[in-house]
Amino acid sequence: MADLHSASPDNLLRTVGIKVTRGRVRVIAALQAARQPMSHAEIGTQLGADAAVPLDRVTLYRILESLVAVGLALRAVDTRGVFRFSAAGTLHRHEGHVHFRCTDCGGVFCLKAAPPSPPKLPRGFRLAAVEFDVRGTCAVCSARPAA
Amino acid sequence: MADLHSASPDNLLRTVGIKVTRGRVRVIAALQAARQPMSHAEIGTQLGADAAVPLDRVTLYRILESLVAVGLALRAVDTRGVFRFSAAGTLHRHEGHVHFRCTDCGGVFCLKAAPPSPPKLPRGFRLAAVEFDVRGTCAVCSARPAA
DNA sequence: GCTGCAAATGCAACCTTGTTGCATTCTGAA
DNA sequence: TTCAGAATGCAACAAGGTTGCATTTGCAGC
Numbered sequence A, B: 001m002a003d004l005h006s007a008s009p010d011n012l013l014r015t016v017g018i019k020v021t022r023g024r025v026r027v028i029a030a031l032q033a034a035r036q037p038m039s040h041a042e043i044g045t046q047l048g049a050d051a052a053v054p055l056d057r058v059t060l061y062r063i064l065e066s067l068v069a070v071g072l073a074l075r076a077v078d079t080r081g082v083f084r085f086s087a088a089g090t091l092h093r094h095e096g097h098v099h100f101r102c103t104d105c106g107g108v109f110c111l112k113a114a115p116p117s118p119p120k121l122p123r124g125f126r127l128a129a130v131e132f133d134v135r136g137t138c139a140v141c142s143a144r145p146a147a
Numbered sequence C: 001g002c003t004g005c006a007a008a009t010g011c012a013a014c015c016t017t018g019t020t021g022c023a024t025t026c027t028g029a030a
Numbered sequence D: 001t002t003c004a005g006a007a008t009g010c011a012a013c014a015a016g017g018t019t020g021c022a023t024t025t026g027c028a029g030c
Helices: A009-016 A022-033 A040-050 A057-070 A139-143 B009-016 B022-033 B040-050 B057-070 B139-143
Strands: A073-077 A083-087 A098-102 A108-111 A126-137 B073-077 B083-087 B098-102 B108-111 B126-137
Touching: A009 A022, A022 A040, A022 A057, A022 A083, A040 A057, A040 A083, A057 A073, A057 A083, A073 A098, B009 B022, B022 B040, B022 B057, B022 B083, B040 B057, B040 B083, B057 B073, B057 B083
Parallel strands: A098 A126, B098 B126
Antiparallel strands: A073 A083, A098 A108, A126 B126, B073 B083, B098 B108
């Protein structure tokens, strides 16, 4: 399985089976190059500066949405309530392990730990998904002095 | 220091040294009565329904801001990027168990199961909170035929 | 290399959440 | 009772995010 950081955007898109468009390729490249999760505004600004043809605001939202849907990107919320996106670490589904979410930068990190088994539900309840979220401050943000 | 849950809103406000106003009293009462952190919109709706005189939107923001500033309320961001507020000290109530979120009606139910222990973190990471969210359909919504 | 269709895009308008400025009202101490 | 400063209400604004719809484009099938 391809590594999401070294693989080319084109191949990634083909692998997951969604159309290869210029916008998606540029967004994936930007996310791969970023060291920190980026907000929608940051991605838009960077793409606008990099290319003669800026990407439409709404299209960017929809591209990010589609990337999150197929697992190529991760979405988190920072302390100001703004969505931040990052390239997914690996191509395998994000069901088999646990996420650490940095409440400062919005980064999502995949932990090695196995997720716990779902608890017993009351009668009539139907289980759809289990999410084990660990929150705190990542190494980079911990080292940085508080703003 | 008085218990933040049993103490009357009036006393709490006097204790921290800010003015006792009708708006603040109502907001604290609502937060104390809530079982879950409430969004600004939820508080506004509830106060509007409870009283003949609804609280101004901006005033509610400022009341919440002042309560957070003096430590009577806590502010967090939910997964949709919306601020949620809770009476200070209520958080410990929700640490000892697991939540089930109904994706249909949005209801939150507290399960009896004990939450799993937090996994080992990489070097430099700081743990703040662990959230074990189970999602699905609650008994009522499961019984009801799909819309 | 065409063709057709679903998917993706661009544009405009809109909604929600949160903030700022300013005039008015109210709290609480003197 | 008085009154200064804090709190409130109203209007307007800003940022982030979503929806509807017409147009363009990727790509599968021929």
